Amino acid sequence: MKIGLACPYTWDVPGGVQAHVRDLAESLLEAGHEVSVITPVDDESALPPYAVDAGRAVPVPYNGSVARLLMGPVSAARVRRWLREHDFDVLHAHEPTAPSISLLACMLADGPLVATFHTSNPRSRMLTAAQVALQPSFEKLRARIAVSEAARRTLVEHLGTGAILIPNGVAVRAFEGARPLPGYGGSGDGNGDSATGAGAGAPTVVFLGRIDEPRKGLDVLMAAFPMLVERVPDARLLVAGPGDTAAVRARIDRSLVDRVDLIGLVPEADKPAVFASGSVYCAPNTGQESFGIVLLEAMAAGTPVMASDIDAFRRVLDDGRAGRLFGVGEPAELAAGLADLLRDPAERARLVERGRSVVMSYDWRVVTQRIVSVYEMVSGDRPVSVAATDES
Amino acid sequence: MTVVVAVVVLVVMTATYLTWLASRLDRLASRVDAARSGLVVQLLARAEAAQTLARRYELSELATAAESARAGHTALLADAARPSVAARSSDAARSSDAAPQPADAAPSAGAGLDSAAEDAENALSRALRSSAVVAVGRETPEAVAALDAAAARVALARQFHNDAVGDVRSLAGRRIVRVLHLAGRRPLPAYFEIDDALPVRGDGPPHPEGEAAVFGT
Numbered sequence: 001m002k003i004g005l006a007c008p009y010t011w012d013v014p015g016g017v018q019a020h021v022r023d024l025a026e027s028l029l030e031a032g033h034e035v036s037v038i039t040p041v042d043d044e045s046a047l048p049p050y051a052v053d054a055g056r057a058v059p060v061p062y063n064g065s066v067a068r069l070l071m072g073p074v075s076a077a078r079v080r081r082w083l084r085e086h087d088f089d090v091l092h093a094h095e096p097t098a099p100s101i102s103l104l105a106c107m108l109a110d111g112p113l114v115a116t117f118h119t120s121n122p123r124s125r126m127l128t129a130a131q132v133a134l135q136p137s138f139e140k141l142r143a144r145i146a147v148s149e150a151a152r153r154t155l156v157e158h159l160g161t162g163a164i165l166i167p168n169g170v171a172v173r174a175f176e177g178a179r180p181l182p183g184y185g186g187s188g189d190g191n192g193d194s195a196t197g198a199g200a201g202a203p204t205v206v207f208l209g210r211i212d213e214p215r216k217g218l219d220v221l222m223a224a225f226p227m228l229v230e231r232v233p234d235a236r237l238l239v240a241g242p243g244d245t246a247a248v249r250a251r252i253d254r255s256l257v258d259r260v261d262l263i264g265l266v267p268e269a270d271k272p273a274v275f276a277s278g279s280v281y282c283a284p285n286t287g288q289e290s291f292g293i294v295l296l297e298a299m300a301a302g303t304p305v306m307a308s309d310i311d312a313f314r315r316v317l318d319d320g321r322a323g324r325l326f327g328v329g330e331p332a333e334l335a336a337g338l339a340d341l342l343r344d345p346a347e348r349a350r351l352v353e354r355g356r357s358v359v360m361s362y363d364w365r366v367v368t369q370r371i372v373s374v375y376e377m378v379s380g381d382r383p384v385s386v387a388a389t390d391e392s
Numbered sequence: 393m394t395v396v397v398a399v400v401v402l403v404v405m406t407a408t409y410l411t412w413l414a415s416r417l418d419r420l421a422s423r424v425d426a427a428r429s430g431l432v433v434q435l436l437a438r439a440e441a442a443q444t445l446a447r448r449y450e451l452s453e454l455a456t457a458a459e460s461a462r463a464g465h466t467a468l469l470a471d472a473a474r475p476s477v478a479a480r481s482s483d484a485a486r487s488s489d490a491a492p493q494p495a496d497a498a499p500s501a502g503a504g505l506d507s508a509a510e511d512a513e514n515a516l517s518r519a520l521r522s523s524a525v526v527a528v529g530r531e532t533p534e535a536v537a538a539l540d541a542a543a544a545r546v547a548l549a550r551q552f553h554n555d556a557v558g559d560v561r562s563l564a565g566r567r568i569v570r571v572l573h574l575a576g577r578r579p580l581p582a583y584f585e586i587d588d589a590l591p592v593r594g595d596g597p598p599h600p601e602g603e604a605a606v607f608g609t
Contacts, residue, residue: 110419139420139559142427143552160562162555164548377430377549 001375003028004088004384006079007039008100010057012046016168017095017118020147023169025050027368038082040075040101054078054101075101079108080386088384090114090375097134097159106137110387112379116145117155117163128158142378145371148291148312166371168293169364175300178272184238185279203342204236206278206303208271208294211243211262215287217308218248220331224284225260226253227335232342235259240266240274275301279348280341283307286329292316295323296362299355304348306337322354413563414574420560424581427553428505431584434549435513436465438542442516445539449528457519461512505584513586517543521591529591540590547588557581 007021021037025048028035035050040057047053055075079101083091090112093102097119106113115138144163146152152163185201205228209216218239228235239248242265252260266274275281281298283305289312295305296316305323307313317323324341326333341348360366439462446455519525520543529536564575 135563136416139416139563140423142423142556143548144555161558162551164551373545374548377434377545378426378552381426 001089001372001379002034002086002383003036003375004082004086004091004105005035005037006091006093006096006102006105007037008095008098008102009040011039011041011051012043020116020118020168021094022048023171023364024368024371027169027364028372031365031368031372033372036082036086036088038079038101038105052078052082057100075104076108079104083109083384083386090379091384092116092371092375095119096137097130103134103137106140108387109384110140111382111384112142112375113140113384114143114145114374114378115141116147116166117151118147119151119154131159134159143374145374149315150312164374166367166374167362168291169367170293170296170300170359170362172300172359172363172365175272175275175297176302178276178301180277181238181270181273184277201279202234202236203232203279204238204277205306205338205342206274206281206298207237207239207241207284208266208274208281208298209241209283209285211239211241211245211248213243215285216241217284217286217329220284220286220308220329220334221282222248222251223331224335224338226256227332228338228342229256229259231335231339235338235342237261238263238274238277240264271297272301275303278303280338281305282334282338283313284329284334285310285313289313296359299323299352300359302352302356304341304351305355306334306341308334316358318354318358322358323351410568410572410574413569417560417563417569417575420556420563421578424553424556424560427549427556428581431546431549431553432465432505434542434546436462438539438546439465439516441539441542442520445525445528445535448535449524451524451528453522454519454525457512457516461516464509464512505582510584510586513588517587517589521589526591543588543590547590550584550586550588554583554585557583 005021005025007018009015009017011018018039021039025035025037029050037051038054039047039051040054041047041051042056044053055072055078083105088111091105091109092114093105094116095118096102096106096115097117102115106115138159138161144155144161145166146155146163147166147168149165152165155161155163180201184204205221205225207218207221209218211218221237225235225237237260239260239262245262245264249257249260249262263274275298278298281295281303283292283295283298285308289310292307292313292315295307295313298305299322305317307317307323307325308328309325310328313323314320314325317325324337326337341351439458442454442458443462445451446458520539525536560581563569564580569575
């Protein structure tokens with residue numbers, strides 16, 4: 001199939017939507033489809049061969065953060081040319097609620113159009129106010145996809161339309177068979193030589209996330225750690241993520257300080273190794289997350305998960321069958337759960353096994369297949385064209 | 393002179409706006425037609441997958457339900473294949489002063505997706521969740537995989553269809569559209585409401601398509 005993807009935000013600025021579009025595009029290419037992405041970009045040399053430059057985007061405050069949006073005659077001309085040159089079987093716009101290249105593509109195109117909605121909690125007044133302006137473009141969408149239940153609810157409540165649910169994908173292959181960082185033992189789940197207790201491996205709990213963002217819950221884990229050490233005397237803690245490491249270190253009890261490794265921000269490529277370095281991955285988040293992608297990444301790396309009992313995590317962990325849940329913000333419960341897991345290799349192996357089968361349904365290869373089946377259901381009668389009435 | 397110019401400008405703007413509304417309605421009508429044909433195709437596929445399974449495992453209740461669901465589809469398919477004249481009649485003629493066009497006598501495509509069809513499909517959905525089928529699924533998961541996939545696609549197609557219907561009804565319900573009969577005499581399309589929740593298979597992790605159960609609005 002010939003597929004056109006429209007990405008609303010600047011390609012070379014890190015962000016969830018951009019990562020989603022990139023992974024989807026590459027996964028579609030791998031499955032043998034023809035793909036072209038149109039996206040704003042700051043530095044054109046950052047674009048992969050399958051992407052087309054829509055111009056520089058203007059930073060605009062949107063939905064609590066700075067989005068880089070793009071709409072204007074130059075971009076409109078580029079979108080029209082892109083549509084004419086490619087003759088797509090289907091056009092897939094991402095997050096077309098923002099005034100962006102995605103919305104522009106919906107306005108200018110006619111034919112089999114699909115959109116994916118990522119945002120779960122936009123400023124409702126803004127979206128409701130924009131509804132009248134968005135309606136004519138949204139009427140063309142033959143399929144609407146939401147990446148989470150929260151994103152779907154936002155659509156239903158503010159735009160009065162339904163959507164199907166297809167979750168974000170996880171690049172399982174990048175995490176499979178990950179090796180621990182030097183000096184760590186890993187989860188002992190069958191990586192053979194890295195079994196817990198053999199060689200370097202002391203039982204290790206891993207945390208990954210911003211260390212000074214209270215919603216990520218590092219404080220809960222830090223409060224649980226002394227209680228954990230009482231039960232598992234050789235337990236260690238590996239904390240990865242950006243933030244003020246000195247401030248975190250200053251709050252650790254002096255007798256425990258050499259059992260906690262604060263390694264700061266890790267590059268994306270090292271994430272699998274960080275997960276693989278732990279006997280257990282702990283996600284003590286206290287705020288609502290819309291989707292537990294980091295849990296899936298840990299499970300893909302073969303590390304059992306202990307997470308706080310919030311909706312998104314409960315869903316991903318299959319109600320606690322694919323990972324342990326503990327009461328949100330309850331250090332004592334967390335410490336007891338971690339101690340149980342660290343002392344029970346059989347239980348860990350069982351969770352890893354469960355985790356793997358859960359993860360497979362979120363693998364980009366599987367998610368892409370589901371998206372392609374949506375493409376197939378809405379396309380086929382005619383290719384995407386430039387709308388005849390777009391000048392009105 | 394200026395008054396004349398102002399009146400002319402106003403008339404042109406009004407005509408442009410109304411033509412634009414009418415073209416949106418036409419576009420929506422063809423989207424509903426396409427979504428409805430897509431839905432019929434998926435319903436047929438589900439009924440056929442159910443028949444195959446019923447034959448293989450001698451499930452008489454499922455066979456009956458599948459047959460009666462399928463029986464309706466031959467007519468539906470013929471309907472869906474007939475291009476809706478209403479959707480193709482888009483031209484600027486239907487602007488401010490034009491009388492509503494005498495609407496085509498042909499029923500809109502897939503008009504057979506009525507409550508009788510809904511009943512038949514509901515009966516099939518129930519049969520698919522019956523203990524006999526669940527037992528087959530438990531013993532030989534691969535035997536029901538094709539059926540589950542077809543059922544998941546029905547849920548998708550139904551969502552696409554009902555979203556399209558919702559969009560038409562929202563625009564056609566506007567006062568200006570009703571007063572000026574911009575939608576011609578096309579009857580308002582109806583939602584297709586059936587219970588298409590997927591059966592739960594075992595206690596393992598959810599089937600990749602398993603979220604279909606929460607697709608409904």
